[in-house]
Amino acid sequence: MPSIPAPRVPLRPSSPDKPPVLTVTGLAAAFTHxxxxxxxxxxxxxxxxxxxSLGLVGASGSGKTTLMRAVVGLHPATGGTVTLDGTPLPASATRRTREHRRAIQLIPQNPLGTLNPSRTVGSAIRRPVTLHNRTPRAERDERVLELLDQVGLPADFASRYPLRTLRRPAATRLHRPGSRGRTRHPRVRPGDLRPRHRHRRSRHGPPRSTPG
Incomplete structure (x- = not known):
C-alpha cells in the first residue's frame, strides 16, 4: 500500500500555530500465514x-482495516511510528497510557460484533464512563440514558442485551461520535466503515480528529 498523499483541499484547515494531531511515518505491518x-x-x-478529516479509499484487501487497527494499537506494527500530539506512541495499545488509549478510539466495521453479548447495552456504555472517570458515580446511570438519547435509542435499551435487541443500524449508532465515543472524548476517531457507510456517512470517515 503506497504512501497516502495529502488532501488537495482540507475539509477543516488546521491552525498554522498547532502541530498535526496525528502523524504516521513509515508504518509497516504483517500477518503470519x-x-x-x-x-x-x-x-x-x-x-x-x-x-x-482524512479519507482512505482502497479495494477490498488493500490494508485499510489493518492500517486503522495498527494506528489504534490493536494490530502490531512491524515498523514505523504513530505520533499523537508530538508524542510517539508504543505500537501496542496495551503499552499505551490510558490517556493515549482514550485519545484514539476506533469506530469498528462490524459494530454489533464488538458488543459483549453477556453485557447489557447500558453496561457496555457505562464501562468506559467508569474506566475513564469522567462522570461522578452517582450520575453514571443518568449519563448512560443521555448518551442513548443523543443517538436516538430509547432508554429501555439500557437494560437489554445486544443480540436480542439490536440490529446493525442500531448497533452502529452506539459507535457514532455521539455515544460511546463521547464517554471518552477522543482526539482522533479512525472509522473502519463499509463502502455503503463511507458514502452515506462520509462526514464521519476515517480518520477524524476533534479540535484541540
Whole structure:
C-alpha cells in the first residue's frame, strides 16, 4: 500500500500555530500465514491536522482495516511510528497510557460484533464512563440514558442485551461520535466503515480528529 498523499483541499484547515494531531511515518505491518510472514502494510505516511478529516479509499484487501487497527494499537506494527500530539506512541495499545488509549478510539466495521453479548447495552456504555472517570458515580446511570438519547435509542435499551435487541443500524449508532465515543472524548476517531457507510456517512470517515 503506497504512501497516502495529502488532501488537495482540507475539509477543516488546521491552525498554522498547532502541530498535526496525528502523524504516521513509515508504518509497516504483517500477518503470519502458514509459518511465513506476509507483508500487509509498507511505508505508510500521512498526517491528520487538528480538527480535520482524512479519507482512505482502497479495494477490498488493500490494508485499510489493518492500517486503522495498527494506528489504534490493536494490530502490531512491524515498523514505523504513530505520533499523537508530538508524542510517539508504543505500537501496542496495551503499552499505551490510558490517556493515549482514550485519545484514539476506533469506530469498528462490524459494530454489533464488538458488543459483549453477556453485557447489557447500558453496561457496555457505562464501562468506559467508569474506566475513564469522567462522570461522578452517582450520575453514571443518568449519563448512560443521555448518551442513548443523543443517538436516538430509547432508554429501555439500557437494560437489554445486544443480540436480542439490536440490529446493525442500531448497533452502529452506539459507535457514532455521539455515544460511546463521547464517554471518552477522543482526539482522533479512525472509522473502519463499509463502502455503503463511507458514502452515506462520509462526514464521519476515517480518520477524524476533534479540535484541540
Amino acid at each position: 502458514r509459518g511465513r510472514k506476509v507483508s500487509a502494510l509498507h511505508g505508510i505516511d500521512f498526517t491528520l491536522p487538528s480538527g480535520g
